[in-house]
Amino acid sequence: MAIHDIRRRSGYLFVAVLLAQVVLISAQVSSRSGVPVLESVVFGMFAEVQRGMSAVVSGARRAWGGYVGLRRVHVENETLRQELAAARLLGQEQRALAERSRGLLQLLELRDRSELSTTAAEIIAAGAAPDSRIVTIDKGTRDGLRPDMAVLAPAGVVGRVVVPSARAAMVQLLIERNAAAGALIERSRAQGIVVGGGDDRLRMEYVSEVSDVVAGDVVVTSGIDGIYPKGFVIGRVETVEKSGGAYKRIALKPAVDFASLEAVLVVLTPAPGRAAANGGAR
Numbered sequence: 001m002a003i004h005d006i007r008r009r010s011g012y013l014f015v016a017v018l019l020a021q022v023v024l025i026s027a028q029v030s031s032r033s034g035v036p037v038l039e040s041v042v043f044g045m046f047a048e049v050q051r052g053m054s055a056v057v058s059g060a061r062r063a064w065g066g067y068v069g070l071r072r073v074h075v076e077n078e079t080l081r082q083e084l085a086a087a088r089l090l091g092q093e094q095r096a097l098a099e100r101s102r103g104l105l106q107l108l109e110l111r112d113r114s115e116l117s118t119t120a121a122e123i124i125a126a127g128a129a130p131d132s133r134i135v136t137i138d139k140g141t142r143d144g145l146r147p148d149m150a151v152l153a154p155a156g157v158v159g160r161v162v163v164p165s166a167r168a169a170m171v172q173l174l175i176e177r178n179a180a181a182g183a184l185i186e187r188s189r190a191q192g193i194v195v196g197g198g199d200d201r202l203r204m205e206y207v208s209e210v211s212d213v214v215a216g217d218v219v220v221t222s223g224i225d226g227i228y229p230k231g232f233v234i235g236r237v238e239t240v241e242k243s244g245g246a247y248k249r250i251a252l253k254p255a256v257d258f259a260s261l262e263a264v265l266v267v268l269t270p271a272p273g274r275a276a277a278n279g280g281a282r
């Protein structure tokens with residue numbers, strides 16, 4: 001065992017001496033360029049190490065640059081999305097203002113066309129119940145409003161004032177189940193009464209079975225109820241059916257889109273029938 005260890009140590013010593021001689025010879029021997037071989041070998045080894053380190057640094061720099069670039073693009077995209085959302089919101093606001101301006105202009109045109117004394121009002125609330133057909137407007141007794149004053153829109157009849165307070169008033173829409181208005185067929189002058197159905201539709205009742213009424217006929221106020229002035233559009237006939245009695249069964253589509261109402265005109269001038277009654281009472 002000791003002889004084997006001595007031989008192995010002798011081998012290691014021999015290899016070490018041999019490498020030392022090679023290094024000494026390399027340090028003394030020069031290459032064709034005049035640089036010692038040892039220096040050239042060492043330089044090559046360090047150059048490869050530096051090359052590898054440079055590649056790692058460059059890759060890290062490129063990766064960081066790409067990350068920073070992606071972050072910048074993400075921020076720019078988020079900014080663009082916010083600007084687009086703001087632009088869309090502004091567009092919606094402008095369209096809403098344009099629609100409101102158009103509605104107010106139509107109210108002014110209606111007021112100018114009629115010879116009635118009116119006041120404009122805005123709808124500020126609707127009934128709390130899902131099937132309510134009552135709205136609240138921002139004018140009241142301080143503005144001259146009284147119960148049973150007619151309420152109109154550019155498209156036609158809206159309803160009547162039912163409960164006015166000092167600065168607001170409740171308006172019963174014509175489509176409400178208990179609402180009614182004297183009416184006539186504009187073309188044939190057949191008369192009847194329009195009543196609300198409570199379902200955004202109207203019915204015309206008490207029209208004689210022999211009266212000339214067809215689908216598409218325009219129905220206007222007759223003025224006989226003492227509330228609504230004569231000649232304002234109520235709606236258009238949708239269907240006409242024989243009820244088997246003395247009267248026709250007539251369904252109407254309202255002229256007014258009650259779901260989109262924003263502003264109305266309240267008629268301050270009493271209807272002729274009511275004015276005559278008031279005069280007689282005095």
